[in-house]
Amino acid sequence: MKKYDYLIVGAGLFGAVFAHEARKAGRKCLVIDRRDSTGGNIRCESIEGINVHKYGAHIFHTDKKEVWKYVTRLVEMNRFTNSPVANFNGRLYNLPFNMNTFYQLWGTRTPAEAEEMLKKQRAEYASIECPANFEEQALKLCGRDIYETLIKGYTEKQWGRPARELPAEIIKRVPVRMTFDNNYFNDPYQGIPEGGYNRLIDALLEGTETILQLDFFSRRDELCSLADKIVFTGRIDKYFDYRAGRLEYRSLKFDTKVIDTPNFQGNAVVNYTSADVPYTRIIEHKHFEYGTQPKTVITYEYPATWSEGLEPYYPVNNERNNAIAAEYRQMARSMGNVIFGGRLGQYAYFDMDDTVDEALKLAEKEMGN
Structure with a gap:
């Protein structure tokens, strides 16, 4: 025994x-x-x-x-409630894609106006019948503005390769909300x-x-x-x-800093979606638990190609x-x-x-x- x-x-x-x-x-x-x-x-x-x-x-x-x-x-x-914000070239956008996002992108104020803009954006890529890669699939689903502002750079950093080299099935759909609801999850x-x-x-x-x-x-x-x-x-x-x-796996590297201020970015998660910023997001941990500490702690998150010695995070x-x-x-x-x-x-x-x-x-x- x-x-x-x-x-x-x-x-x-x-x-x-x-x-x-x-x-x-x-x-x-x-x-x-x-x-x-x-x-x-x-x-x-x-x-x-x-x-x-x-x-x-x-x-x-x-x-x-x-x-x-x-x-x-x-x-x-x-x-x-997870309500991340995206930073693209210094401008802020709400995630997931909702009425706040569309107002920030196009100045649309009603669901009808936002739907019309999305329809125009998608129409440019209607000729793509069978998307051959991630980029074609994303453009067909949401059009150029959303793709280039909020998807392309972030995804390429995340996966460590150009969007045109990624399979189309990675992005099967783009969740779009015609409400002013910043809650990232539907759960x-x-x-x-x-x-x-x-x-x-x-x-x-x-x-x-x-x-x-x-x-x-x-x-x-x-x-x-x-x-x-x-x-x-x-x-x-x-x-x-x-x-x-x-x-194969994707890995992550973290750079954590103590900042002598009670509030660094006003949100738990801010994504950086432009390709020229090497990290994908900054996490400010105190906001997960509504902290009131005099200092704050932030973490820069960098995607990395996995190799022995690194943690394997994503298949x-x-x-x-x-x-x-x-x-x-x-x-x-x-x-x-x-x-x-x-x-x-x-x-x-x-x-x-x-x-x-x-x-x-x-x-x-x-x-x-």
Whole structure:
């Protein structure tokens, strides 16, 4: 009989939710993580009394009522609403594209005027029947003004390549609102845990044995021998020793500064959409929790090509990578005692609510056995 029912590799949101459910069901788990802290990419760090989102802005939003109820049983959520602003060459525009945005672009005051402008803009590209790339698709969907002001530069920085080299399917639609509503998400539930995300992770991992600064691959055989099953939330290609090839990721670099002013930009997130600005956005963390501290903390976020030593944040879901990922998923299905979960383990872009939902489904499946 092995010491643990489950070895959970990764103390991020997926691993923590699964561990919480397994412990409630009477299973014994060991959670390990190579970092020196729990929480994965939702980890917060206190600077000047402000909960700083260490690995980029995270806003919890969902249309899944059960997921919202699950999270709010563990922590109190505040009423934060994500209403980002875009800065293009010094001019500010509201996001997502709504009546405020159209007024700022064209001076239109009514939905009818805005619809007419959009119709004219789109008409210029009506001859593009089958868009061959991201740029053609975006121009067909929204016209030149929105594309060049708010989409092109930001997207090219995000993906590290020209828009004409990106697949058209990346932008399947452009959400347009004919209201003066700056709420970025349509989901009915949205907020930030009061006191930061660490409280959520601490609540999930309470009572579960956790070892930090332990790299699974440095003691792989020994660790695998400890548990009946492994829940692996790291890179699936690395687990299989890159047998089918290396998957691509996009990474991020952060430059965080303390500013001796109570309010730097007046908003939690300001996107910089022009190509000549190297960062994609500035995050002012105190606005996530309505902070009144005398100083503020801001983070410049720079997209980066992923390489060993950097954190892999986003899967690059192009044809090549999807084919490689499919091979790894096939290999995973043949593993009787290893389960792959989370953004890296499943090579999928998950929002936080998707991550919670996936972990709960896995736990229900496992605990029902």
